[in-house]
Amino acid sequence: MLTWFDLGVYNDAGELVRHSPGRLYTWRLFPGIKFTYTPFAALVFAGTSMLRWHLLSWSMTITSIIAVPLASWLTFGGLGWRGTRRAAASLAVGAAALWTEPVQRALHLGQIELVLMLLIVWDLCQPDRRRWKGAGVGLAAGIKLVPLIFIPYLLLAGRLRQAAVAACTFAVTAVVGFLFLPKVSASYWLTGYFLRPGNTGSVGALVDQSILGFLTRTIGTLAGAQPVWLVVSVIIGMLGLTAAALLHRSGRPVQGWVTCALTGVLVSPISWDHHWVWILPILAVLVDWAARARGGARWGILAVTALLWGLFGAWPGRFTGRWAYIPEGLLGFFVNGYPISGTRHPPPLHASPTGIFRRVINAYLQRIPLPHVWDLHGIQLFSWNIFVLAGLALFAGLLVAAWRARRAGRRDASPAKPAARDGRAAEAG
Numbered sequence: 170m171l172t173w174f175d176l177g178v179y180n181d182a183g184e185l186v187r188h189s190p191g192r193l194y195t196w197r198l199f200p201g202i203k204f205t206y207t208p209f210a211a212l213v214f215a216g217t218s219m220l221r222w223h224l225l226s227w228s229m230t231i232t233s234i235i236a237v238p239l240a241s242w243l244t245f246g247g248l249g250w251r252g253t254r255r256a257a258a259s260l261a262v263g264a265a266a267l268w269t270e271p272v273q274r275a276l277h278l279g280q281i282e283l284v285l286m287l288l289i290v291w292d293l294c295q296p297d298r299r300r301w302k303g304a305g306v307g308l309a310a311g312i313k314l315v316p317l318i319f320i321p322y323l324l325l326a327g328r329l330r331q332a333a334v335a336a337c338t339f340a341v342t343a344v345v346g347f348l349f350l351p352k353v354s355a356s357y358w359l360t361g362y363f364l365r366p367g368n369t370g371s372v373g374a375l376v377d378q379s380i381l382g383f384l385t386r387t388i389g390t391l392a393g394a395q396p397v398w399l400v401v402s403v404i405i406g407m408l409g410l411t412a413a414a415l416l417h418r419s420g421r422p423v424q425g426w427v428t429c430a431l432t433g434v435l436v437s438p439i440s441w442d443h444h445w446v447w448i449l450p451i452l453a454v455l456v457d458w459a460a461r462a463r464g465g466a467r468w469g470i471l472a473v474t475a476l477l478w479g480l481f482g483a484w485p486g487r488f489t490g491r492w493a494y495i496p497e498g499l500l501g502f503f504v505n506g507y508p509i510s511g512t513r514h515p516p517p518l519h520a521s522p523t524g525i526f527r528r529v530i531n532a533y534l535q536r537i538p539l540p541h542v543w544d545l546h547g548i549q550l551f552s553w554n555i556f557v558l559a560g561l562a563l564f565a566g567l568l569v570a571a572w573r574a575r576r577a578g579r580r581d582a583s584p585a586k587p588a589a590r591d592g593r594a595a596e597a598g
Contacts, residue, residue, distance in 0.1 A: 307338025
């Protein structure tokens with residue numbers, strides 16, 4: 170299952186930095202794909218590109234696999250779990266997450282997502298007294314920009330020093346990029362290159378599970394979807410950051426940064442399926458809620474957890490009927506809804522994977538855009554947007570949790586009623 174495709178893109182970018190840095194953001198590393206990470210990330214990849222490919226690829230895979238139970242362990246520690254209970258829950262959720270499509274897709278591509286998630290989770294689970302808490306967030310953002318959303322979250326949560334540390338660390342990574350790659354950094358930061366989501370592929374592709382991807386598939390064009398996405402993303406961003414800060418301030422920091430992470434995945438211009446590795450701490454939070462609930466509420470939360478796990482699951486290809494280029498899991502279940510033929514009658518489920526795969530490769534090699542037809546209806550509206558719709562449902566649930574935490578905080582902070590105070594005084598007398 171391991172192809173290390175994205176790791177190869179990182180490696181090629183590192184080779185470009187070492188031998189021809191001026192072409193870093195103009196060279197097509199693969200037909201239709203350009204390097205979109207920061208200049209600082211390119212410098213990191215320049216260092217790793219000096220390793221032999223066999224050593225680099227398997228080191229990335231092993232590190233990413235280890236990151237899964239470690240992130241689970243840190244999350245449960247932040248939730249207050251201790252001892253063997255924490256170890257058991259961490260291994261169980263880690264095993265469940267390892268079976269999900271986003272995690273397996275990250276391993277399949279050699280993606281850096283699991284390592285960055287571990288870095289952020291480790292940083293945010295540190296005690297507040299740690300002077301350099303926030304540096305992990307800033308370093309992750311210096312490699313990939315989406316973690317920048319954690320900085321306003323820390324500000325709204327009242328963690329000003331941590332936000333400042335994160336912002337300064339991110340600034341240092343940008344300065345390092347300018348020092349070693351001045352022209353490349355100017356091209357990246359000053360021309361708006363990092364704002365062009367199409368550099369990594371089609372925004373409307375099945376594996377882009379962002380709100381922008383959802384709107385592109387629904388409306389029909391990226392140009393028509395972007396104005397709507399700007400409004401929707403601002404609203405979701407404001408609600409998500411506010412809810413995350415409320416949860417943090419109410420003594421629920423893990424639920425706070427999980428809400429922030431989910432908000433970032435939703436509003437990001439591009440959220441490939443492997444960006445949803447944040448399903449791991451989300452599952453941990455749901456397990457924690459179930460453990461603290463009683464009666465029917467516990468069973469209800471467990472049912473939601475199982476449903477979510479199933480939706481994000483890496484189901485075998487013989488169950489999903491996937492084609493060669495569609496990821497395992499329910500995301501590729503209704504492959505007959507993938508209108509690659511350029512007609513309004515997509516190929517049947519039993520279409521030849523080899524023939525379709527060859528057509529895709531030929532279209533790439535000829536630099537001809539694939540003839541997508543956004544004619545989704547019925548179950549396709551769900552199957553093509555399964556991650557983003559599940560994410561929006563989770564988002565709504567976390568908003569409710571933040572609202573209830575705020576109401577509980579108000580009740581705890583409200584002064585006692587005069588009659589009650591008089592009654593206690595009478596009892597004391």
